[in-house]
Amino acid sequence: MSVWTLGLNHTTAPLDLRGRFAFALDQMAPTLQSLRSSFATGRHPQVEAAIISTCNRTEIYCAAEHAALDHTVGWLAENGGVAPALLRSHSYTLHDDEAARHAFRVASGLDSMVLGEAQILGQMKDAVRAAETAGALGSTLNQLFQRSFAVAKEVRTATEIGAHSISMAAAAVRLAGQLFEDLHQTRVLFVGAGEMIDLAATHFAAKDPKSIAIANRTLERGEKLASRFGGEAMRLADLPNRLAEFDIVVSCTASTLPIIGLGAVERALKARKHRPMFMVDLAVPRDIEPEVKALEDIYLYTVDDLAQVVQQGQANRQAAVAQAEVIIDAGVQSFMHWLRQRGTVPLIQQLNAQTDEWRAAEMARARKLLAKGEPVDAVLEAMSRGLTQKMLHGALAELHAGDATSREQTAQTISRLFLRKER
Numbered sequence: 454m455s456v457w458t459l460g461l462n463h464t465t466a467p468l469d470l471r472g473r474f475a476f477a478l479d480q481m482a483p484t485l486q487s488l489r490s491s492f493a494t495g496r497h498p499q500v501e502a503a504i505i506s507t508c509n510r511t512e513i514y515c516a517a518e519h520a521a522l523d524h525t526v527g528w529l530a531e532n533g534g535v536a537p538a539l540l541r542s543h544s545y546t547l548h549d550d551e552a553a554r555h556a557f558r559v560a561s562g563l564d565s566m567v568l569g570e571a572q573i574l575g576q577m578k579d580a581v582r583a584a585e586t587a588g589a590l591g592s593t594l595n596q597l598f599q600r601s602f603a604v605a606k607e608v609r610t611a612t613e614i615g616a617h618s619i620s621m622a623a624a625a626v627r628l629a630g631q632l633f634e635d636l637h638q639t640r641v642l643f644v645g646a647g648e649m650i651d652l653a654a655t656h657f658a659a660k661d662p663k664s665i666a667i668a669n670r671t672l673e674r675g676e677k678l679a680s681r682f683g684g685e686a687m688r689l690a691d692l693p694n695r696l697a698e699f700d701i702v703v704s705c706t707a708s709t710l711p712i713i714g715l716g717a718v719e720r721a722l723k724a725r726k727h728r729p730m731f732m733v734d735l736a737v738p739r740d741i742e743p744e745v746k747a748l749e750d751i752y753l754y755t756v757d758d759l760a761q762v763v764q765q766g767q768a769n770r771q772a773a774v775a776q777a778e779v780i781i782d783a784g785v786q787s788f789m790h791w792l793r794q795r796g797t798v799p800l801i802q803q804l805n806a807q808t809d810e811w812r813a814a815e816m817a818r819a820r821k822l823l824a825k826g827e828p829v830d831a832v833l834e835a836m837s838r839g840l841t842q843k844m845l846h847g848a849l850a851e852l853h854a855g856d857a858t859s860r861e862q863t864a865q866t867i868s869r870l871f872l873r874k875e876r
Contacts, residue, residue: 454593454795455520458552459529459544460512463566466543468757472738473533476506477707481583488513489589491528492521501591503584503598505559507576508649508705508737508756509566514556516593522546553788556597557781560605562614566756567763568770569615572648574605596791604784611780612773622653624762625733625754626660629701632731632752636660643667644692644704644712646674649735653703658682666699668692670706693717697724705735713741715748722750733759811843845871 461471476484485502492500501516513525526546530537547555555564560577562569581598584590590598608614626636633639639662643650646669658665665684668691669675675686687695689712696702696717706712713732718741722730732753734741739755746753819836823829848871851863 456516456552457520457522458514458547459525461544462510468755474511475737476504482587485587485589501594502589505580550785550789554785556601557604557784560601561608600788607780608777612776614773614777621759622656624759626656629731639700640664641701642699645706646678649705654682696721701731703733704740706740711739711742715742715744718745815839
């Protein structure tokens with residue numbers, strides 16, 4: 454059995470390219486079905502699969518009898534509308550122990566833009582649940598991910614890997630504080646109502662801004678989030694007309710196209726008499742058109758722009774990283790031992806089936822002899838002799854076959870298997 458990973462993340466691919474490979478969680482079932490169906494011919498009839506898609510990464514995890522990395526690259530490239538060569542230049546492919554090591558590092562927060570952040574673990578669990586619901590998760594990937602979660606828990610318990618991590622939301626607040634002297638006097642708009650917006654709103658609310666508003670496609674969900682922060686909810690359709698009211702705009706939706714365009718921002722700036730606006734686009738693909746960044750009085754940051762802020766304090770956590778890597782190494786070795794054992798399962802099943810067949814035949818023969826009135830001891834003797842002859846027949850035949858070298862190797866193997874002394 455083989456496991457393999459194809460991925461691209463914030464270190465290998467620019468934001469706009471990552472946006473081409475963003476998969477919505479609620480569409481994961483048909484996406485996984487498409488991926489698995491593409492393997493249905495040739496030497497890969499049964500492939501387990503799971504896809505992790507976040508603002509910083511898209512990763513495909515697969516397991517099958519034989520690895521098919523080239524095929525996986527081809528499928529993802531076609532799905533994103535790019536040439537396979539371009540995808541290869543911005544992605545990574547990992548196999549067996551390296552795939553396991555990567556999964557463990559991702560779950561533990563060691564591969565994140567924010568070292569030690571915990572959000573990725575929840576996102577991985579969501580991806581695994583989606584794969585399981587779609588019927589795409591088999592025993593091998595299930596074992597890989599469950600071990601990933603266990604390793605992540607041990608890393609967070611035994612080390613201080615996340616002790617000083619700065620979340621994307623906290624980084625956004627820090628940058629906004631550099632532009633506005635007093636965040637207490639600002640009006641903040643959040644576009645979307647998902648987990649990232651919830652986190653960002655929590656951080657900004659702690660600064661007690663003048664007002665908070667939530668713009669969301671579903672008004673009811675926006676109202677639910679806004680009520681937690683004493684804010685107002687508005688429909689997404691009203692956003693262009695009200696954009697000028699806000700000093701800070703933080704957006705993160707699942708839209709496949711930008712929802713805040715250049716024209717809307719230009720009109721908002723004119724209405725504000727060019728008072729500065731701080732904008733954060735946490736979405737992949739983008740929510741805010743990239744041309745907005747060139748406007749004077751606009752301070753627009755994407756997830757990639759926040760990298761320098763969130764990397765501060767990395768040196769303080771290097772000792773914890775070293776400890777975490779030791780835990781991960783042990784986890785990888787344990788998983789690979791399990792995976793190698795899985796390779797002998799079909800042979801074990803065949804051996805069990807064969808011995809059951811022999812046992813059933815000898816039992817049937819013994820019952821017939823007993824029915825004829827044969828002595829019990831004689832029947833048991835015959836049954837035991839019949840079983841041992843059946844078990845040894847293949848080994849004895851091999852001892853008399855082949856050349857001298859092969860017979861010697863066979864003799865050593867048979868001695869090791871059948872002549873072991875009980876301890």
